[in-house]
Every structure is written in structure tokens, then in C-alpha cells.
Amino acid sequence: MEIVIRAIVVFAFLWLLTRAVGRSTLGELSTFELVLFIVMGDLVQGAVTQQDTSVTGAVLAVGTFTLLTVGLSWLAWRWPERLRFIRGEAVVVLRDGEPRMKVLADQRLSMADLVTSAREQGVRRLSDVEIAVLETDGRISFFSYESEDADGAPDSGPQAA
Known part of the structure; x- marks a missing residue:
């Protein structure tokens, strides 16, 4: 016991x-x-x-x-x-191509980490990204403007911090 x-x-x-x-x-x-x-x-x-x-x-x-x-x-x-x-919550770390510096700092995520993750997913420029989400498992999901309706993103998105 x-x-x-x-x-x-x-x-x-x-x-x-x-x-x-x-x-x-x-x-x-x-x-x-x-x-x-x-x-x-x-x-x-x-x-x-x-x-x-x-x-x-x-x-x-x-x-x-x-x-x-x-x-x-x-x-x-x-x-x-x-x-x-x-489990935590997913948080928006980038909106309309602009990094949310306070959220990045709160999550202890550097710009280099954000850019590296974007590059690994085939994103050339952050300005092409409508929204980037730090998921609860530590991965970052990127959603670009052109894939607005076809990306299969869930309806209930992350809460903005």
C-alpha cells in the first residue's frame, strides 16, 4: 500500500x-x-x-x-x-500573419520555434497564415487564407488569449 x-x-x-x-x-x-x-x-x-x-x-x-x-x-x-x-487549451499564437508576442512569451515559445514549425509544414511566409494555433500537445497548426473552407478545421476553434 x-x-x-x-x-x-x-x-x-x-x-x-x-x-x-x-x-x-x-x-x-x-x-x-x-x-x-x-x-x-x-x-x-x-x-x-x-x-x-x-x-x-x-x-x-x-x-x-x-x-x-x-x-x-x-x-x-x-x-x-x-x-x-x-489537458490545457489550444491558444492562438499568430493571427493574420502577425505573431502574438505576449502569447508567445506566456507559452515560452520563441519566434524561431514558430518559424521552424511553419517551415516544417511548408509555410513559406508567416504573412500567408491566417491563424496559427499552439495545440495542447505542443504542436503548432497553421491555417492559411486560401484553405479557409477546405482545410477541415474544426468549427469550435481555440480561444484567443
């Missing part, structure tokens, strides 16, 4: 940590960040299971993390308006 309690505490800490780190950082990891997260994973394992290397201890720890993850996803699905903080 002690493993389950430690797993819940560590899970809550990791959830808060990922919310604090921000979406743009989680979208793509550098080599150093990947190594850092792997080391953090080992440290977390030690904190959750301590000296318990049994199969039962591992199953309890992984099972607790899994149940908490599925539970949070279900809660966010069941009450999306009330629990928006679990």
Missing part, C-alpha cells in the same frame, strides 16, 4: 512539473532533454519503489500510474469545461 501512496504523490508532482514546463518544451525534446527525462525516470522509480524490486512492487507502481492517467483522461472527457486545466 505504501508503494501506491508514493506513486500517487510522485504522479501528482510529475503532472504539475509537466504543466509548469509548458507545451512548447514537450513538443520536441533535444538530446539533452531526452537524457534528462530518462534520468528523472530512474529517480522517480527509486522514489516510488524504494528498495522493493519485486514484480508485485513494479505492478503496483505501474498500475497506479496507469489508473491515474486513465482516470485523468476520463475526467477530462467527462467534464471538459470544468476540468480544462488537465
Whole structure:
């Protein structure tokens, strides 16, 4: 039972940590960040299971993390308006070709990141973009003027921040 309690505490800490780190950082990891997260994973394992290397201890720890993850996803699905903080919200980072600098700063997203993401999606000039949205998973979606009705964009778009 002690493993389950430690797993819940560590899970809550990791959830808060990922919310604090921000979406743009989680979208793509550098080599150093990947190594850092792997080391953090080992440290977390030690904190959750301590000296318990049994199969039962591992199953309890992984099972607790899994149940908490599925539970949070279900809660966010069941009450999306009330629990928006679990997944976050998509935000508009560029409108009518103009970057929204305050939003970029709030999301810790640099202009270089925005331009790189645009280039990766075949956007040559930001001035050709009607709207760019930082999605909840850290990716950026670009919608150009010419694809206004044919892009398959959802009707309920992101909220402007």
C-alpha cells in the first residue's frame, strides 16, 4: 500500500512539473532533454519503489500510474469545461500573419520555434497564415487564407488569449 501512496504523490508532482514546463518544451525534446527525462525516470522509480524490486512492487507502481492517467483522461472527457486545466487549451499564437508576442512569451515559445514549425509544414511566409494555433500537445497548426473552407478545421476553434 505504501508503494501506491508514493506513486500517487510522485504522479501528482510529475503532472504539475509537466504543466509548469509548458507545451512548447514537450513538443520536441533535444538530446539533452531526452537524457534528462530518462534520468528523472530512474529517480522517480527509486522514489516510488524504494528498495522493493519485486514484480508485485513494479505492478503496483505501474498500475497506479496507469489508473491515474486513465482516470485523468476520463475526467477530462467527462467534464471538459470544468476540468480544462488537465489537458490545457489550444491558444492562438499568430493571427493574420502577425505573431502574438505576449502569447508567445506566456507559452515560452520563441519566434524561431514558430518559424521552424511553419517551415516544417511548408509555410513559406508567416504573412500567408491566417491563424496559427499552439495545440495542447505542443504542436503548432497553421491555417492559411486560401484553405479557409477546405482545410477541415474544426468549427469550435481555440480561444484567443
